[in-house]
Amino acid sequence: MKIVKGFRDILPYDTGNSDTSFAWTTTTDQLRQIMKTYNFQEIITPVIEHDSVFKTGIGEDTDIVSKEMYEFVLERDSSTVSKEKILKYCLRPEGTAPIIRSVIENSLSKIKSLNKLFYLGPMFRYERSQKGRYRMFHQIGAELIGSDEILYEVEILNLAKEILTSLNIDNYTFQINSIGNNESLKNISKAVSNFGRKNKDSIEEKDYKILNKNPLRFLDKAVHNYNFKDIPKTIDYLDKKSLKRFNDLTKILDSFNFKYSINNQLVRGIDYYNDLVFEVTSSNLGAQDALLAGGRYDSLMGKFGADESKSIGFAAGIERLILAMKSKNQASNSIDFFIVYQQEEMIEESLRLALRLREVGLSIEVDLLRRSFTKQIKSADKSLAENIIIIGKDNFNNGTIVVKNMASGIEEIVSLKNNIDFFLKKTKGTPNEKK
Numbered sequence: 001m002k003i004v005k006g007f008r009d010i011l012p013y014d015t016g017n018s019d020t021s022f023a024w025t026t027t028t029d030q031l032r033q034i035m036k037t038y039n040f041q042e043i044i045t046p047v048i049e050h051d052s053v054f055k056t057g058i059g060e061d062t063d064i065v066s067k068e069m070y071e072f073v074l075e076r077d078s079s080t081v082s083k084e085k086i087l088k089y090c091l092r093p094e095g096t097a098p099i100i101r102s103v104i105e106n107s108l109s110k111i112k113s114l115n116k117l118f119y120l121g122p123m124f125r126y127e128r129s130q131k132g133r134y135r136m137f138h139q140i141g142a143e144l145i146g147s148d149e150i151l152y153e154v155e156i157l158n159l160a161k162e163i164l165t166s167l168n169i170d171n172y173t174f175q176i177n178s179i180g181n182n183e184s185l186k187n188i189s190k191a192v193s194n195f196g197r198k199n200k201d202s203i204e205e206k207d208y209k210i211l212n213k214n215p216l217r218f219l220d221k222a223v224h225n226y227n228f229k230d231i232p233k234t235i236d237y238l239d240k241k242s243l244k245r246f247n248d249l250t251k252i253l254d255s256f257n258f259k260y261s262i263n264n265q266l267v268r269g270i271d272y273y274n275d276l277v278f279e280v281t282s283s284n285l286g287a288q289d290a291l292l293a294g295g296r297y298d299s300l301m302g303k304f305g306a307d308e309s310k311s312i313g314f315a316a317g318i319e320r321l322i323l324a325m326k327s328k329n330q331a332s333n334s335i336d337f338f339i340v341y342q343q344e345e346m347i348e349e350s351l352r353l354a355l356r357l358r359e360v361g362l363s364i365e366v367d368l369l370r371r372s373f374t375k376q377i378k379s380a381d382k383s384l385a386e387n388i389i390i391i392g393k394d395n396f397n398n399g400t401i402v403v404k405n406m407a408s409g410i411e412e413i414v415s416l417k418n419n420i421d422f423f424l425k426k427t428k429g430t431p432n433e434k435k
């Protein structure tokens, strides 16, 4: 049996080709904590949605919808339901459209006029798999729904930056751009269409079709797949309002000493954006160098038939964050105490002590394979135990055991009547503090 291509296991040990579960949970705990510092609240939506959520939400002409979605129908439905009524499902390729679906369906904007939501979970895209690009990957995303205040754009950008700083990631660049409001987008589309027509001979037929249907999608392709010199720059087609917004934003970012670079050809591969778009790339990654990306999407709610609500957000790929991290939280699956017995007849006493210490939250291993003392010591070494407890018959009958600290090598004879505090103090803190 083999794992599905582009999917990955997260293993307890470092085998060199996966993240460890320790790195994974430490990182995701940290990410949740950062969201809390900005008062974003978690929303958990299903991994399966109706495919219309994305067809309407992110656009039929996007690569994600036209090439990368895992779509399916239920075999049962195909034999029992008429063709028009068969429901089409898909594994979600991204988080924003489902969050907006849920906000509308659950009337969250009536409960709060400003919703600050975050999500963390798996996404699915049928892409060519390579380092940093998987068919099942995980995103942490933040969506701020209900305001077009520029200072919230600054908040969102700072939150994105805080994620990188807290995870000790450097060598990254914030690229920002404005694609403008609806008026500006019309101007840009016109300019791109003219540009495309002029260069028709150098454009592949399938891309020329996209140019006619959705000039902005073509612009994204032109930037990435062609070597044109004079591709239109969005900034030249912004109307006054959008240009002012963008200039105001950059002024505030400067005053906050927030470092960014303006990339006037950044348009993003999704249809819902307007005005601010941004992407963070890192030289610590290979070809798949985007750590996170996002932007403003004021008309997405309207596309779903609800009242419009101004919104902005971003999502980061967790696998890529872990790839780019300097210290990977790989270090320790350490345990507090490994109990070893010198004689097999002490095995039940060892187990009894293990149970007592686990009750107070200490992590304890005891080898129950009835192996020799030397073999148990070897296991204890491998297990990264901070201390070992040696239970020997003679000591035990005198009411004592030996506790050895593995880092210092110091051994102490400890009375078994000793209160639990002794064992708690031997570890680096109380169990609760450690977590």
Ligand code: HAM
Pocket: 093, 094, 095, 096, 125, 127, 132, 133, 134, 135, 136, 137, 138, 139, 141, 142, 143, 290, 291, 292, 293, 294, 295, 297, 312, 313, 314, 315, 316, 317, 318, 319, 320
């Ligand atoms: P996106 O640019 O498609 O945007 O994805 C965001 C991030 O997810 C990327 O920067 C990358 O780190 C990660 N990512 C995407 N595809 C893969 C993959 N195949 N393997 C590994 N990581 C991947 C969105 O998804 C938007 N929903 C972002 C957003 C939120 N805009 C507004 N709010």
